[in-house]
Amino acid sequence: MNLQPILGNFALILFVAMVVTGVIWCLDVFYLARKRRAAANAALAAYDARNAKATADGIKLDNGNRAAIEAALLRQPTWIEYSGSFFPVIALVFVLRSFLWEPFKIPSSSMVPTLLVGDLILVNKYAYGIRLPIINKKIIQVGNPQRGDVMVFKYPKDPSQDYIKRVIGVPGDKITYENKRLTVNGKPVDYRPMDDYLDDERPVYHKQYMEMLPGAQHRILTMEGRRTLDLGSVDNFPHRENCDYSYDKFTCIVPEGNYFMMGDNRDNSADSRYWGFVPDQNIVGKAIAIWMNFSNPKRIGGIH
Structure with missing residues (x-):
C-alpha cells in the first residue's frame, strides 16, 4: 500500500521553510535589528540636539514626536516580521513531525x-x-x-x-x-x-x-x-x-x-x-x- 503523506513531501517543505525563516530571523536578531537601533540612536541624538538648540533660543517644542520617530525607525519590515513570527512555529512542527509523530492517509x-x-x-x-x-x-x-x-x-x-x-x-x-x-x-x-x-x-x-x-x-x-x-x-x-x-x-x-x-x-x-x-x-x-x-x-x- 502506497501511503499518502499529509500535504505531500511535507518534511522537505518544512525543512526548507524552517531554514529560510530561520536565516531571516538570525539575520534580523544579530544584524538588522542592531543596524536599526544604531540608525534610531543617531536620529534621536540629532532630534535631541535640535530641540536643545531651539530651547536655548527660547522656542518651546512638543517632545511627543520623539517616541513616534523611535518606533518608526525600529519597526521591522513586513517580510522580516512575518518570517520571525513563523520561524518558531515551523521549527516546532518540523521537530514534532520529524522525530515524534507523522500523519498519513490510507x-x-x-x-x-x-x-x-x-x-x-x-x-x-x-x-x-x-x-x-x-x-x-x-x-x-x-x-x-x-x-x-x-x-x-x-x-x-x-x-x-x-x-x-x-x-x-x-x-x-x-x-x-x-x-x-x-x-x-x-x-x-x-x-x-x-x-x-x-x-x-x-x-x-x-x-x-x-x-x-x-x-x-x-x-x-x-x-x-x-x-x-x-x-x-x-x-x-x-x-x-x-x-x-x-x-x-x-x-x-x-x-x-x-x-x-x-x-x-x-x-x-x-x-x-x-x-x-x-x-x-x-x-x-x-x-x-x-x-x-x-x-x-x-x-x-x-x-x-
Missing part, C-alpha cells in the same frame, strides 16, 4: 480489516530509533520492530514511496506460507475463524480469521478462489536466494537487518512475498492510532 485496501481507505493514521517516528529527517539515517537506537507491529517504511523498489504493512518476520525468522496459513520458525500459526467480512467497496464477503502470531494477534482476510501465490508477480529482489517458491507455497529466511512484511488483506496485498524484504534503513515508524476518518469518525482509536 489510500487502498491492502490492510483491511485493520485499516480502511480514508483512515488518517498517526505514526510513531521514534519507536524504532531516532532518525535524521530527509535522509532517514538512524542516529540513536531505541527499539526494534516486533512480529505483529503495523509498520510504515520506504518501499524498497522506490524509496520515495511510503508503504504500510504488518511485520510477520524479524531477522533470522523462517517464514513459510502454505494454503494461506503461516508457519513461523517451524511452528504453525493458529487461526480462529470469525464472521465473514463484508467488503466496503463492493458487495462481496471475505473469509475473516484471527491470526495468532507469536506475541501478537490480529484479524486477516482471505478470498475464496484466489491462489496462495501468484508466481508471475514475484520480483528478483535482494536476498532472493533466501526464499524457495513453489505453486502454492513459499519459504523465506529473513536476513539480518531486514523484515518480512505482509498485508492483512492477504489476497489483495503486494508485499514481501513479491518484492522482498524491508531493510532497517527503510523504516519510517510504527503506526499507533487512527486519529480521524471523515467518512466514519467511529474509526478513531488505536491500531492492533
Whole structure:
C-alpha cells in the first residue's frame, strides 16, 4: 500500500521553510535589528540636539514626536516580521513531525480489516530509533520492530514511496506460507475463524480469521478462489536466494537487518512475498492510532 503523506513531501517543505525563516530571523536578531537601533540612536541624538538648540533660543517644542520617530525607525519590515513570527512555529512542527509523530492517509485496501481507505493514521517516528529527517539515517537506537507491529517504511523498489504493512518476520525468522496459513520458525500459526467480512467497496464477503502470531494477534482476510501465490508477480529482489517458491507455497529466511512484511488483506496485498524484504534503513515508524476518518469518525482509536 502506497501511503499518502499529509500535504505531500511535507518534511522537505518544512525543512526548507524552517531554514529560510530561520536565516531571516538570525539575520534580523544579530544584524538588522542592531543596524536599526544604531540608525534610531543617531536620529534621536540629532532630534535631541535640535530641540536643545531651539530651547536655548527660547522656542518651546512638543517632545511627543520623539517616541513616534523611535518606533518608526525600529519597526521591522513586513517580510522580516512575518518570517520571525513563523520561524518558531515551523521549527516546532518540523521537530514534532520529524522525530515524534507523522500523519498519513490510507489510500487502498491492502490492510483491511485493520485499516480502511480514508483512515488518517498517526505514526510513531521514534519507536524504532531516532532518525535524521530527509535522509532517514538512524542516529540513536531505541527499539526494534516486533512480529505483529503495523509498520510504515520506504518501499524498497522506490524509496520515495511510503508503504504500510504488518511485520510477520524479524531477522533470522523462517517464514513459510502454505494454503494461506503461516508457519513461523517451524511452528504453525493458529487461526480462529470469525464472521465473514463484508467488503466496503463492493458487495462481496471475505473469509475473516484471527491470526495468532507469536506475541501478537490480529484479524486477516482471505478470498475464496484466489491462489496462495501468484508466481508471475514475484520480483528478483535482494536476498532472493533466501526464499524457495513453489505453486502454492513459499519459504523465506529473513536476513539480518531486514523484515518480512505482509498485508492483512492477504489476497489483495503486494508485499514481501513479491518484492522482498524491508531493510532497517527503510523504516519510517510504527503506526499507533487512527486519529480521524471523515467518512466514519467511529474509526478513531488505536491500531492492533
